[in-house]
Amino acid sequence: MGLRGKSGLWLTALLALLLLIALLAGRTGLDVFRQHFGAAYARNHALLQAQKLVTPITRELSLSQRLAELGSVRAYLRNGHDPATTFADLERFRAAFADGSAFLIANPSGRYHFTDHNDPAAARAPRYTLREDEPKDAWFYATVRSGRPYTLNVNVDDTLRVTKIWFNVLVHEDDDKGGAARVLGLAGTGLDLTRFLAEFVATDDPGVTSLVVDGTGAILAHPDPKLIEYSALTKATPERTLYRLISGDADHAALERSFAELRAAKGGSRTLEVRLDGQPRILGVAYVPDLDWYVLSAVDAGAARVIDEAALWPIALATLVLILLFAAAVSMGVDRMILNPLLRLTESARRLAAGDYGLRLSSHRNDELGELTRVFDGMARQIDAHTRELEGRVAERTRDLAAAHNRVAEAHRQIQDSIRYAGLIQDAMLPQAALARALPERHFVLWQPRDTVGGDLYLFREDADGFVIGLVDCAGHGVPGAFMTMIAHAAFDQAVQELGLADPAALLARMDVAIRALLPDAAAGRHLATNMDAVLCRVDHARGRVSFAGAHLDLYHCVAGVCTRIRGDRRSLGERRRGDYENHVMSVEPGAAYYLTTDGFLDQAGGMHGYGFGARRFAETLAALDAQPMHARQEILLRELREHQGERPQRDDIAVLCFTIPGRGDAPGTTYGE
CATH class of the missing domain: 1.20.5 (Single alpha-helices involved in coiled-coils or other helix-helix interfaces)
Known part of the structure; x- marks a missing residue:
């Protein structure tokens, strides 16, 4: 096919592309217009429905309030006086109400008088008596207890066999002294729910659904009566709410934010896009502050006639x-x-496009095409020169990058070797063998540095009367933290050599002095973290007691399924201000287990919201381990940590130390290990 045929095809394709772009642009623009006008339509429709709702509701509520203020009504509800006048007044208001019905309820007797156009004289005798222990009458007592001047409640009255929106207005005793007025009962009317839905909720507009909810989101009016929350006043947590129809936490948050803004503004309207019953809808929201109701119009932008x-x-x-x-x-x-x-230029241009930059073009034309030919020739010469230069530079840079990569790999290998060597040194410093010899199958250590080496250290030292066991949590991670553990270990050795093992609090105080001597004062001036959290337990076999002292770390004492957290002192070792450390002495109890932990376990982020594991949950987990053998306790504790952590990275070094006391810490028949 020649150039002319190709150009024809190109123009045809261009035309098709232009038509496709125009179609997509028109469709996109139409969708934008639908969303824009749909939002305005939803907002205006909600405001219109709210206005249609407010006028009759306000009228019925106002008449109900006037009925509740009548002296004859108060006199009758107070002591039954002047019933003829009361029921005559009630009949006048019944005729004025849109539904042709009215009611009076006496408090606390629960006498319920109801009249409607079917039997106007029926109000003279109570239709029935409400009881506080009857669930279906709970709405009345909830209204009285609320103290609100009036409430509107959608309720099914099984005795009267009617379903209405009831206007419940409190009737108060006159109190000339200005005190709290006693509630004499309720007065009001009702609107037939079917009629209410037909007049104020139903709409003939396609793609539009109207509904009414209260401040809690409970559905008070909906075209589908099955979705209405009846007797919402008596329910602490409504079941049929707008939030159950809306999908997604983001939509819930946006709806709650719109409700809050409208309530704060005491009126107005908002629009937002949500998924209602799983379908995208534009939601117009209008607020009726006098009723604390929200009138909503859900618009399907594709089905509603928002654009002609x-x-x-x-x-x-x-x-x-x-x-x-x-x-x-x-x-x-x-x-x-x-x-x-x-x-005439096709062949030359094809060769140039194929990468033949050595091509040389010439033209004697003086028009634009001749100029184009000469420009092509100059461009080919420049591209050829630049290509050769770039190829040389690329080869040189490739050699440089290969050398740099080799240097980085060698440095990385040396660092990794150093860290692994530091790990071997730190492992050798830990008293694993001494613990295994002194407390076989009566202890476990969960020691997990965040990196290969870490800042957590566990200690063990024994003498003729017993032993000292403890943990130290040094500031820092990795190699810096490991160096800090060496300082902590040296301070502990020095304190033991000078003081012995009898007094854990004295050991902590001496370690604090040693750490301050080992670390120069200039470290604090450089804002370097040099403090250490520590906990020591002294087990005295002869006296049958355990002494505990802590520097910002605690002891968990678990026995008979109860785990008690014994707090250490709140000052760490090496802090700017010196701390005083106190011994907590307790007798050894049969079956008791003792747990020490650094904050790495307690602060590990996890769960749905990324919160730490927490001391309370840690204590509850330990209490549940009471009947487990020692090796199983470690496995269960590690599993709980992994389930809580999930996919989140380890935040800090983790160390947990558990031990029981040989001969005294065992309940009869207790075994450890298998």
């Missing part, structure tokens, strides 16, 4: 005609002015 699409067809046809005329003009101009001269 028939009026857009002439514009679309005119756009299509213009595109076709433009394509024809371009085709004729290209063929006459460009294609014919370019045929």
Whole structure:
């Protein structure tokens, strides 16, 4: 196919592309207009429905309040006086109410008087008596206890066999002294729910659903009566709420934020996009502050008539005609002015496009195409020169990068070897063998540095009367933390040599002095963390007691399924201000287990919200381990940590030390290990 045929195909493809772009742009624009006008339509529809709702509701509520203020009503509800006047007044208001019904309820007797157009004289005798122990009457007592001047409640009255929106207005005793007025009962009316839904919720507009919710999101009115929350007043947690119809936490948060803004503004409207019953909807929200109700209009932008699409067809046809005329003009101009001269350049251009930068072009034409040929020739020469230069530079940079990569790999290997060697040194410093010899199958150590080496250290030293066991949590991680553990170990050795093992608090105080001597004062001036948390336990076999002292670390004492957290002193070792450390002495109890932990376990982030494991949950987990053998305790504790941590990285070095006391810490028949 020749150049002219290809250009024809190119222009045809361009025309098709332009038509496709115009179609997509028109469709996108139509969707944007639908969303924009749909939002305005939803907002205006919600405001209109709210206005339709407010006028009759306000009228019925106002009449109910006037009925509750009548002296005859108060006199009758107070002591049964003047019933003829009371029921005459009740009949006058019944005739004025839109539903033709009215009621009075006496408190606390629960006498329920109801009248409607079917039997106006029925109110003279109570229809039935409400009881506080009857669940279906709970709405009345909840209304009285709430103290609110009025409430509106959707309720099914099984005795009267009616379902209405009830206007419940409190009738108070007059109190000339200004004190709290006693509640004499309720007065009000009701609106038939079917009629209410037909007049104020039902809509003939396609793609639009109207509903009414209260401040808690409970659905008070919906075209589907099955979704209405009846007797919402008596329920602490409504079941049929708008939030159950809306999918996604983000949509819930946006809806709650809109409710809060409207309540703060005491009116107005908002729009937001949500998924209602799993379908995308534009939600218009209008607030009725007098009722604390929200009127919502859910608009399906695709089904609602928010745009007259028939009026857009002439514009679309005119756009299509213009595109076709433009394509024809371009085709004729290209063929006459460009294609014919370019045929002579086709072969040369093809060779240049194939990468033949050694191609040399020449032209004697003085027009633009001649100039184009000369420009192509100059461009080919420059590309050829630049290509050669770049190839040389790439080869040189490749050699440099290979050498740099080798240097980085060698440095990384040396660092890793050093860290592994530091790990061997730190492992050799830990008293694993001494613990295994002194407390076989009566202890476990969960020691997990965040890196290969870490800042957590466990200690053990024994004498003729017993032993001292403890943990130290040094500031820092990795190699710096490991160096700090060496300082802590040296301080512990010095304290033991000078003081012996009898007094854990004295050992902590001496370690504090030694650490301050080993670390120069200049470290604090450089804002370097040099403090250490520590805990020591002295087990005295002869006296049958355990002495505990802590520097910002605690002891967990577990026996008979109860785990008690014994707090250490709040000052760490090496802090700027010196701390005083105190011994906590307790007798050895049969079956008791003692747990020491650094904050790495307690602070490990995990769970749904990324919170730490926590001391309370740690103590509860330890209490549940009481009946387990020692090796199983370690496995269960590690499993709990892994389940809590999930995919989150380890935040800090982790060390947990558990031990029981041989001969005294065992309940009869207790065994450890298998």
